[in-house]
Every structure is written in structure tokens, then in C-alpha cells.
Amino acid sequence: MEHLLLASIAMVVATMLFLIMFIKKEFSKSESQYPRPPPGPWRLPIIGCMHHFAGQIHFRAFRHLSLTYGPLMLVRIGQVNFAVASSREAAQEILKNQDPNFAARPELVVGQIVCYGCSDVAFSPYGPYWKQLRNIFHAELLGTEHIQSSASIREEETLNLIRDISTATQPINLSEKLRRMSNAIISRAAIGSRSKHQETLILVAREFTDVLGRVYAVDMFPSLKLLHVLSCAKFKLHRIRRRFDKIFDDIIKEHEVKAKMNKGRQVAEVKEDIIDALLRLKDESELQVPMTMDGIKAVILDMLVGGTENSSIVIEWAMSELMKNPKIMEKAQTEVMEELKGKNRIRETDVVELNYLKSIVKETLRLHPPATLIPRMCRKTCDVLGYEIEAGTRVLVNAWAINRDPQYWEEAESFRPERFESKPIDFKGGNFEYLPFGAGRRICPGMEFGLATVHLSLAQLLLYFDWKLPDGRKPRELDMSETYGLTVARKTELKLLATPRIPIPSTV
Helix, strand or coil: CHHHHHHHHHHHHHHHHHHHHHHHHHHHHHHHHCCCCCCCCCCECCCECHHHHCCCCHHHHHHHHHHHHCCEEEEEECCEEEEEECCHHHHHHHHHHCHHHHCECCCCHHHHHCCCCCCCCCCCCCCHHHHHHHHHHHHHHHCHHHHHHCHHHHHHHHHHHHHHHHCCCCCEEHHHHHHHHHHHHHHHHHHCCCCCCHHHHHHHHHHHHHHHCCCCHHHHCCCCHHHHHHCHHHHHHHHHHHHHHHHHHHHHHHHHHHHHHCCCCCHHHCCCCHHHHHHHHHHHCCCCCCCCHHHHHHHHHHHHHHHHHHHHHHHHHHHHHHHHCHHHHHHHHHHHHHHCCCCCCCCHHHHHHCHHHHHHHHHHHHHCCCCCEEEEECCCCEEECCEEECCCCEEEEEHHHHHCCCCCCCCCCCCCHHHHCCCCCCCCCCCCCCCCCCCHHHCCCCHHHHHHHHHHHHHHHHHHEEEECHHHCCHHHCCCCEEECCCEEECCCCEEEEEECCCCCCCC
């Protein structure tokens, strides 16, 4: 009996050991084959994590959550999962190491309605059409040769801005004047002339950039078809689309008339802008993916809205930071005066030597990047930093948080242009602690054109004027609150008092 009892105990122990080893092996196998999803904040039924964002701007709320849940977290909003990257390492994995797998963009209601069925370069799906569109942008507008050839336009329009400011006897709305100047520059470079619809276009563009920063229920609850029918947001978006249509139809019609007048002439004999080129390519069927009229309108939208908003907002923030930091303003003005001694006007080639001014622009873009949250979408299930990201997951790289991370930046919240004098960092997306324009395949295509406008405009403003806040306000009293849209703009318009320092040139 004793032998039988011992044998039974041994059998039970052996069986238990076998089961433990089997379960451990299967669990280990499961772990290696199927990495766990990233951690994330607790959710409520139906709305998911929406309650974590109440009263906060998205990118600030995401940074706050990342301090608890780490550099890669999963945040569910409604029915949609977002993988949010908040570190240099996570950004590099998504935007470089696995860039092809994250080159897609989610289809949002704004892109579908206002951006002509996501047929613009910002919203279009990754594939042949997007590659073709980007190549056209570089060939017809944003390549190095075209940027250099449009220098005279930037010189004329920035000097027009200076003359306009010099006539003011009261504080000026610098934000408004910068938008008009930026719109004039991109209009002349892209469509051949200042748009006669400039004032309307700027107003509609402001409305559009505002709606781009909002979260719409139809995007967060895609399976609820009734929302797509009843959505009030759709009515507003369709109204914006109709207003853009009216402007863009007129621009295209003018170019079609010009094309008829030039019919029979060689392409080399005709001075084409990008709209002329698109209309010609559309008719000649030379493109891999046919270009439609809606596609041409989407290109105009990208150029005129993106080109107006991005450049003007960067200059606006740079001037705001300089007003908050008068010693930096004084140092920048001294550099401009010394480098341009003996010259009565600034040429774009002169800006090359203004290294401190360029550091000011870099520091402005670190604290106020045009793209705070870089949107991507996962095309195939993959592993990022040991976590599983499922196909179809929307991805946000929090460039704003990374640009202010004290791990990478000393005194990260302070405006210190000097940090770039000893830190060789550029804008091209190779330094993943600094992402003002994104990185990888979908880096901002208008970056170089926009920077040319920003550098020249800022140099002109610093050379020709001394600046003060109205009503005797002190620098510390300047409101630096933000509002979130296509880019992060000032919540209030920047109003300043300008006093001429040197004579204003009468001609370019």
C-alpha cells in the first residue's frame, strides 16, 4: 500500500510539473509570437479615453498621459485606437526604421469633404497617386531651382510689408499683415499672380484650419452610420468646400483661357506655373494616375492654404518670442545691422550669413512646430519597441512633446536660440528629438519654400523697425496662449507698435 501511495504521489507531482512546464512554454511562445499592446490610460464605456482630454489641447494632454504610460501608449477614443509616440526612439522607429509601414494616412471626414476626396498631398493614401503628386510639387514649385527663381517675389512682397507697416501711426495687427504677405508670395509663385480673392481666401482658410484641429464623432465612431447622416459638422465642411470651389473654379478658368491663347506654342516658350502644368498634363494623359479637376483643386488648396498659414504663423511666433525676450531681440537686431552694413535693402542671399537669426527660427520651431501631432496609420501589424501595433491603428507622433523633452533639451521650456549654435541640427527629419516638419516619406514638402519666406521676413522686420507692446505693457505681460488647428497659432492676434529704425527703400 505504501508503494502504491508513493507511486501515486510521484505521478501527481510529475503530471503537475509537466503541466507547469507546458503552460510556461506555451505562454512564453505566445508572448514571443504576439507582443502585448502598448499600455494606455483607463477607458470609459463608449467614449473610451475622451474624458482625459476635457479642456486640454490634444498634444498637451498626450504629453501628460505619456508621463504615466510611457513613450509609446495606446489611447482609445470612441471606437478608434491611437498609438501615440512621445520619445525620440519611438519616433525614429515609426518615421524611419519602419517608415514604409507607417506612410499611410487615415481617411478623415475633413479630407473626404474639403480636400476633394483626400486627393491632396496631405490626406491622400500612400501609393502611386501620392508619389506622383509629390513629384509634381517638387518639379513645378518646391524644387531648389524653383525656390531660387522665386526669390524676387519674396523680396518684393516682404518689402511691400515693410512699407505698409512704416505708414502706421497706431499699433498694427502683425498677424493679419503676415497672412496677407504669405498669401501674396505663395499666390504669385504658384498661380502666377496675387489672387483677386485674397481677402475671402484668407478668411475661408482660417475657418478651414480651425475645423482641421477638431475631433469629429463621425471619425471616432465609424461604424455608427446614422452619425454620418445626421452630423452637423458635415454641413459646415460642405459649406467651406463650396466657398473654396468658387475661388478655385475661377483660378482654373483663368488658366484655361491662358492655355488657349498659348495653344500651338512649345512648352519651353511658355512661362508655366504649377496650375498650367497640371492642366497640360491632365489633357496630355502623361500621368500614371489620371489627374482630375478635383485633384487640381486639391493641389491649389494645399498650396494656398498651407503656404499662407504655415509661414505666417512661424513668423508670428518668432516675433512673439522676441517680444518676450528683449535681450535676444537686441542681439538679433545687432547681427542684422552689422551683416547688412552699407546696404539699403536685404536680398535673400544676404540671409545666408545671419546665423543667429537662423538659430532663432530653429528655436521658434522647436517650441512651436507647425505639425504638433504627426499623423500616420499602420498598414501591417508590426512590433514597435516590443509592443504590437495592429494594422489599421492610427498613429500620432507627438513632435511637440519630443521637442520639449528635458532628456534631449537643457531648459527645455526656455527660449534659447544659442543652443543651436553648438548643436548641428537641421530641419530634414534626421534628428528625431527635433521634428518641426515631420520626417520620412511624408515630411512637409513645402519646408524649404516656407523657410525662405520666414528667414527673409524676419530679417526685414528686425532691420527696419524697433518693436514695442501697445499701452506700455511689459514683455512678461504678452499672452502666449495657443489655439489648435492645421497649425498651432496664437490664441490672440499679435498687435505691436513699430518705430522705423532706418529709411525704407522705395523700390526693390
